[in-house]
Every structure is written in C-alpha cells, then in structure tokens.
Amino acid sequence: MTDTKAVSPAGLRTAVIGLGRMGLRHVQAAQGLGMQVIGGADPSADARATLARDYGVPANACHADGIAMLDALRPEALVVATTAPAHAALVLAAAQAGVRFILCEKPMARSLAEAQAMSAACDAAGARLAINHQMRFMDQYIEVKALTGSEAMGPLASVTVAASNFGLAMNASHYFEMFRYMTGEYVAEVSAWFEAAKLANPRGAQFDDASGRVLARTASGVALYLDFSAQAGWGVQVVYSCRNGQIVVDELRGEMKVAARQPEFRDLPTTRYGMPVDVEHRAIAPADVIVPTAAVWQAMLAGQDWPDGAAGAHALACLVAAHASHRKGGQTVRLDAPDLPRDEIFHWA
Numbered sequence: 195m196t197d198t199k200a201v202s203p204a205g206l207r208t209a210v211i212g213l214g215r216m217g218l219r220h221v222q223a224a225q226g227l228g229m230q231v232i233g234g235a236d237p238s239a240d241a242r243a244t245l246a247r248d249y250g251v252p253a254n255a256c257h258a259d260g261i262a263m264l265d266a267l268r269p270e271a272l273v274v275a276t277t278a279p280a281h282a283a284l285v286l287a288a289a290q291a292g293v294r295f296i297l298c299e300k301p302m303a304r305s306l307a308e309a310q311a312m313s314a315a316c317d318a319a320g321a322r323l324a325i326n327h328q329m330r331f332m333d334q335y336i337e338v339k340a341l342t343g344s345e346a347m348g349p350l351a352s353v354t355v356a357a358s359n360f361g362l363a364m365n366a367s368h369y370f371e372m373f374r375y376m377t378g379e380y381v382a383e384v385s386a387w388f389e390a391a392k393l394a395n396p397r398g399a400q401f402d403d404a405s406g407r408v409l410a411r412t413a414s415g416v417a418l419y420l421d422f423s424a425q426a427g428w429g430v431q432v433v434y435s436c437r438n439g440q441i442v443v444d445e446l447r448g449e450m451k452v453a454a455r456q457p458e459f460r461d462l463p464t465t466r467y468g469m470p471v472d473v474e475h476r477a478i479a480p481a482d483v484i485v486p487t488a489a490v491w492q493a494m495l496a497g498q499d500w501p502d503g504a505a506g507a508h509a510l511a512c513l514v515a516a517h518a519s520h521r522k523g524g525q526t527v528r529l530d531a532p533d534l535p536r537d538e539i540f541h542w543a
C-alpha cells in the first residue's frame with residue numbers, strides 16, 4: 195500500500211533519466227522546487243555534458259545508462275523523461291531500486307500491459323508514481339472548470355478541439371486527461387478516423403504517431419471531438435459548449451472568450467440558440483511546461499490529487515481504443531472491451 199504522507203521537496207535527492215528537451219525542463223522544475231538534482235542519465239554525451247555544465251550536476255554523476263545510475267546513486271526521487279520505449283523498464287527498475295517518488299513522462303508506455311506492470315510495481319514497492327499530464331494545474335483548464343456547471347454557463351455538453359498536426363500520442367493524449375479532469379468522468383467509448391499520411395516524427399524516424407479525428411464520450415454522454423489533421427498547420431482552439439453558452443480558448447495565444455445567455459433567456463430551450471448573451475474576454479497564462487510540471491511534483495509529494503498511474507493508463511487506453519476503432523473503419527470501441535489490444539506495442543515517442 196502506497197502511503198500519501200506529505201513530503202517536502204527541499205533537498206530531495208533526485209535524478210533525471212532522459213536529458214533531451216523535456217528532461218532539461220524537468221531539471222529546471224525540480225531545482226526550482228529546491229530538490230537536489232544529484233545525477234542524470236542519457237546515452238548522448240552532449241546531453242550529459244549539458245547537465246553537468248549548465249545545471250551544476252557533478253560530471254561523474256552523469257551516466258550513459260539509467261539503471262547503472264540508479265544503482266550508483268540510489269535517488270529518492272526520479273524523473274523518467276526518455277521517449278516512451280524506455281518508460282516501463284525504467285519505472286520498474288526504479289521501483290525495485292527503492293525510489294520513493296517517480297514522475298514519468300507521457301505517453302505512459304507503449305502498451306496497456308506495460309502501463310499495468312508499472313502501476314503494479316510501484317504499488318508493490320510502496321512508490322508514488324505520477325504521469326506528467328499536467329492539465330489540472332494549468333490556468334487554461336482550471337478557469338474553464340470553474341465556469342462549466344456554474345449557474346451562468348450550465349452543464350458541459352461537449353469539448354471540441356480544433357487543433358493542427360499535433361499527434362495522437364504526442365498531444366491528443368493530454369486532451370483525454372483534460373477531458374477527464376473537466377468532466378470528472380472517464381471516457382467510456384472512442385471512435386477514430388486516422389489519415390494515411392505518414393509524417394516525419396520530430397523525435398526520430400523510429401517513432402510513429404497518427405493524425406486525423408477522434409470522437410470520445412463519457413458514460414453520461416459528454417462528448418470530446420479532436421480534429422488534428424496533417425493538413426492543418428497552425429493553432430489549438432478549444433470550444434466548451436455548455437447549456438447556456440460557450441467558452442472558446444485560443445490555447446496558443448492565451449485568449450479566452452466566455453459567452454453566456456443573459457439571465458432572462460437562460461431557461462428557454464436549447465433550440466433557441468441565438469438568444470442575447472453577455473460576452474467576457476479574458477487573458478490567460480499562455481501554456482508553459484515548467485510551472486505545471488513543478489505542480490505535479492508538489493501534488494505528488496503532498497500526497498494530494500496528482501495525475502497518477504491510473505490517469506496515465508486511462509489516457510493510454512483512449513489511444514489504444516482510437517487505434518482499434520480506426521482499424522474497424524471508425525466503429526465505436528468501448529474502453530472496457532475485452533478485445534482491446536492489451537499487449538500490442540505502439541511506436542509512440
């Protein structure tokens with residue numbers, strides 16, 4: 195049983211495996227919280243040199259191999275910021291090595307079976323596991339969640355993400371977690387239509403991700419529609435449709451528009467969709483990675499409401515169900531379907 199006693203980040207002996215773009219942001223997030231980054235690992239000599247030179251980590255604590263680093267340094271806390279193929283093996287090794295707090299990047303794993311093994315290993319070792327889906331700590335979602343369901347807006351009916359070529363595993367995975375946070379419900383079923391285009395993956399030719407369209411629904415019928423076509427080259431606009439109005443967020447520019455029916459028109463039926471509204475424009479903090487990543491650490495260490503292995507596995511199950519649906523021509527696939535491919539390895543980054 196994993197305890198949830200609050201632990202201070204100050205001085206926590208922390209290591210980072212995977213020192214690419216995201217790994218170095220993790221180093222900044224951890225150091226910003228006062229955690230002591232005692233070492234790191236990456237097969238790239240350049241990446242290791244950067245960690246030593248720019249972040250004050252002793253060169254002899256910068257290893258090529260993550261498991262050798264765990265054996266040598268025995269950290270209390272660990273970030274796994276490699277690409278997805280190494281997530282499961284490193285989280286399992288960390289749990290066995292007695293690491294108490296593990297923050298692993300998304301997508302959680304390459305398969306549902308790997309994700310299950312990661313959570314089971316952490317539970318067995320009493321280690322806390324977080325998956326870095328930071329949505330619940332980002333103003334652009336916190337502010338919307340406070341509005342949806344309010345008397346002025348009424349209940350949330352759907353979320354439409356008019357995005358661009360941001361990748362199913364790369365970014366759509368975050369939106370499944372956002373939707374779970376926003377609705378308080380898990381996705382029950384998914385339909386997906388991918389495009390044929392195979393595009394160069396920014397993290398290497400060995401990786402494969404999908405573009406296209408996905409429709410997801412909760413058990414109560416709230417819908418999430420994601421449009422992320424390979425033909426679309428700019429933007430992420432999110433429309434939250436509620437009983438009495440709409441919230442539109444331009445996530446890249448940090449702009450929010452809230453339109454709510456004027457109170458005297460609220461009770462008219464939804465078919466009267468053109469009733470007069472009050473409109474409010476707000477600026478929201480543009481999306482940042484380091485601040486909400488630090489918030490994931492703070493929540494996990496406080497033992498309170500962090501994106502845990504179950505949250506990571508839920509986002510992963512949505513990805514797997516999307517692939518299963520696409521293969522069936524867009525047929526709806528339930529997340530609890532007994533034939534969801536649990537062992538299939540996907541080549542996500």
Ligand SMILES: NC(=O)c1ccc[n+]([C@@H]2O[C@H](COP(=O)([O-])OP(=O)(O)OC[C@H]3O[C@@H](n4cnc5c(N)ncnc54)[C@H](O)[C@@H]3O)[C@@H](O)[C@H]2O)c1
Nearest residue numbers: 212213214215216217236275276277278280299300326543
């Ligand atoms: N949560 C977020 O907002 C967010 C943002 C960006 C990236 N990510 C995720 O973070 C991960 C890393 O992304 P990135 O942009 O830093 O990629 P990257 O390609 O820049 O860096 C990955 C690094 O991991 C190293 N690596 C790979 N396998 C390793 C292993 N077995 N042991 C040690 N090091 C290993 C590589 O050498 C490379 O330096 C991905 O899974 C990505 O999806 C998450």
